[in-house]
Amino acid sequence: MTDSHVLPLSAFAKQLRLQQVELTERWMKAVFHDAELTESDRLTYEQLADHVPNILDEICSVLESQDMDQVESAIEHDARLHGKLRWKQGYRIDELVRELDLFRQMLTGAIVEFSEARPFFTRRHEERARHFIDEAVSFVTLTSIREVVNERDRKIDDYTGRLERANHELTLKQQLVGDLYESRMQITRSVVHDLRNFLNVFSMALQLISRAPAKVETALALANRQAADMKTLVDELVEYSVVLGDDSPLVLESFALRELFDELVISCESAIEAKGLRLLTAFDGALDVVVSNRLKLKQVALNLLTNAAKYTKAGQVELSMTATENDRWRLRVSDTGVGIGASDRERVFKEFERATDEDIPGAGLGLAIVKELCRVLQGEIRFDSQEGEGTIFEISFPMRLEAEGG
Template sequence: MGDTSVGGLKGLVAALRGQQDALTERWMKLVFGDQEVEHSDQLTYRQLADHLPSIFDEICIVLESRNLRDQEGAIERDARQHGQWRWQQGYRVDELVRELDLFRQVLLLAIGEYAGAHADFSREDEEHARLMTDEVVSFVTLASIREAIGERDRKIDEYTGMLERANYELTLRQKLISDLYETRMQITRRVAHDLRNFLNVFSTALQLATRSAAKRETALGLASRQVADMATLVDEMVEYSKVLGDDSVLIVEPFDILGLFDELMQACRVSTESKGLKLVGHLDPGLGAVTSNRLKVKQVALNLLSNAIKYTSSGEILLSIATVPGDRWKLLVADTGVGISAADQERVFEEFERAADDDIPGAGLGLAIVKELSRTLGGELRFQSSKGHGSVFEVTFPLVLEPKAAEGQ
C-alpha cells in the first residue's frame, strides 16, 4: 500500500477504501478456489460480490468511529440480506460461514500489510483494528446465519403446510372413496334385496297359477303389482344417475308458473284419487313468470308429490306455490302421511334411506334427487315432520336464477 499523510485508524480506513476493488478481487479468488464453498462456482461475479461493498463500508465506518453499537442496525440489515440471498442461491450454512471467514482473512491481512508499511501506525491501533474487524465480521456472520436458517425454517414451514394440505386432501379423497364404496354396497344390497322379493312374489304367483285355474287372476294381479314396483325402483335409480351425471350447462329461461302448477295438479290427480286422497292446490295469484330451469323444477315438485302420495294412506296432499320476500318464491308440498321420526330426520335426504317399511316400493332416492336438484337450482330445502302426523317439504327458489358460466370460460 502507498504512504498516506493521515495517521492512525483514519489512515488505515482511507487505505482500505482506496484498495476496496483490489481486496474484493483477492477475496473472490480465495472463494472461487476454496473447495469448501462449492456453490460459489454457480455464481456470477456480480452475484458473488453482491453485498460485499455494503458490509465493507460498514466495517470502515466502525473502524473510523471506534463504535460498533451505532452501526449495528445497518450492519445487521445488510448481513440479513446477504444471508437471505446466499440461501436463495443454494448455499449451505457451512459455506456461508467459510465465505465470510475468508473475507475476515483478507481484511486482517490488509491491516497487517498497512501496519508493516506505516511506522506511525501504532501496535495499539493495529490490535484495535483487528479486534473491531473480527467483531464486525463475527456479527455479520451470526446475522447472516440466522437469516439463512430463518429462510430454511420458513421454507420447511411452507413445505410442511403443503404436505399437511396434501394429506388433508388425501384423507378427504380416501373418505370419498370409502363413501362411494359404501354407496356401491348399499346399491348392491338394496337391489339384491328387492330382486329377491321380486322373485319370491313371482314364484308365489306361478305356484298359484299352476295349482288351479281359479287362482290365475289373483296370480296375474300379484305379478303385475310386483312388476310395477320393480319398474318404480328402476325408474328412481335411472333418474338419480341422470341427475348426478348431468354436467351440461344449465339452461335458464323464463316460464309461466300457472302452466307448471296445472301440469303438476293434473299429473297427481289420478294417483291421489286411486288411494282415496284429497289433492289440494294453492297458487299465489301475484306470482307470474319465473326464470329458472322448468324441467328440473318440475322434477323437484313431482318427486316431492310422489313421495307424499307414496307415504300417505289417508287424508290429503297439498301443493302450494307462492312468492316470499327477498325476490324468491317457494314450492311447498305437505301430506298427512306416516311422517318421519326424529331419529330418521338427519338422514332423510341420503341415498337409499327410507323412513318406512319395505312394503312401500322404491329405492329411497326420491328425496336425494330433490336435494341435488334444489342445489343445482339455487334452492333452499327445508322440511318439518313428526311420526304419525305427516310432513311438510318446502323449497325456496330465486325468482331469477343466474346461470353459472361453463368451466373454462
C-alpha cells in the same frame, strides 16, 4: 489532506472504500477457488457479490465512527438479505460461514497491507481495526445464519402444513372410499332384496296360474303390479346414478317460475288424485323470472311431490312457491302422511332410507337425489315433521344462480 492528518481508522476506512471493487473481486476469487464452497461454482459474479459491497461500506462506517451500534441496523438489514439469498441459492450453513470467514480474512489482509505502507498506522490501530472488523463480520455471520434458519423453518412449516392438508385430504378420501363401498353394498343388498321379492311374487303368480286356471287374471294383476314396482326401483336407481355422475358445467337459463309451477301441477295432479288425495297449490304473484337450471329444479320438486304422495294414504299434498327476502324464493311441499320419527331425522337424506312399510316401492333414493341437486342449485333445505301427522319440506333458492367461477 494526507492520511497522517486523518484519524488512522478513518484513513483505513477511506482506503477500503477506494479499493471496494478490487477487494470484492479478490474475495470472490477466493470463494470460487475454495474447494469447500461447491454451490458458488453455479453462481455468476453478480449473484455471488450480492450484498457484500454494501456490507463492506457499512464496515467502513463502523471503522470511521468506531461504534458498531450506529450502523448495526443497516448491517443487519443487508445481512438478512444475504442469508435469505444464499438459502435460495442452495447454500448450506457451513458454506455460508466459510464464505464470510473468507471475507473476514480478506479484510484482515487489507489491514496488514495498509499498515505496512503507513508508519502512522500502529499495532494498536491494527488491533482496533481487527476488533471492529471481527465484530462486524461476526454479526453479519450470525444474522445471516439466523435468516437461513428462519427460511428453513418457514419451509418446514410450509411442508408440514402441506403434509397435514394432504393427510387430511387422504383421510377424507379414505372415508369417501369407505362410504362409497358401503353405498355399493347397500345398493346390492337393496336390489337383491327387491329382486328376491319380485321373483317370489312371480313364482307365486305362476303357481297360481298352474294350480287355479280360473285365477289367471288375479295372478296377472299381481305380476303386473310387481313389475311396475320394479320399474319404479330401476328408474330411481338410474336417476340417482345420472345425478351423481353428472360432472358437466351447470347450464343456466332465464325462465318464468309460473310456467314451471303449472307444469309441475299438470305432471303430478292425476297421480295424487288417483290415490284419493287432494292437491293444494299456491303461487306467489310477486315471483317472476329466475335464473337457474329449470330441469334440475323440476327434478327436485317432482321428487318431493312423488315422495309426499307415496307416504300419504289420506288427506292432502300441498305445493307452493313464494318470494322471500335476500333475493331468494322458496319451494314448499307438504303432506299429511306417515311423517318422520325423531330417531329417523338424521337419516332422511341418506341413500336407501325409506319407510318400513314394505308395500311402498322404490329404493329410498328420492331425498338423496334432492339433497345432491340442491347442492348444485345452491338450495337451502329445511324440513319439519311429526310422526303420524305429515311432513313439510322447504327449500330456499337464489333468484339468480351464479355459475361457478362467475
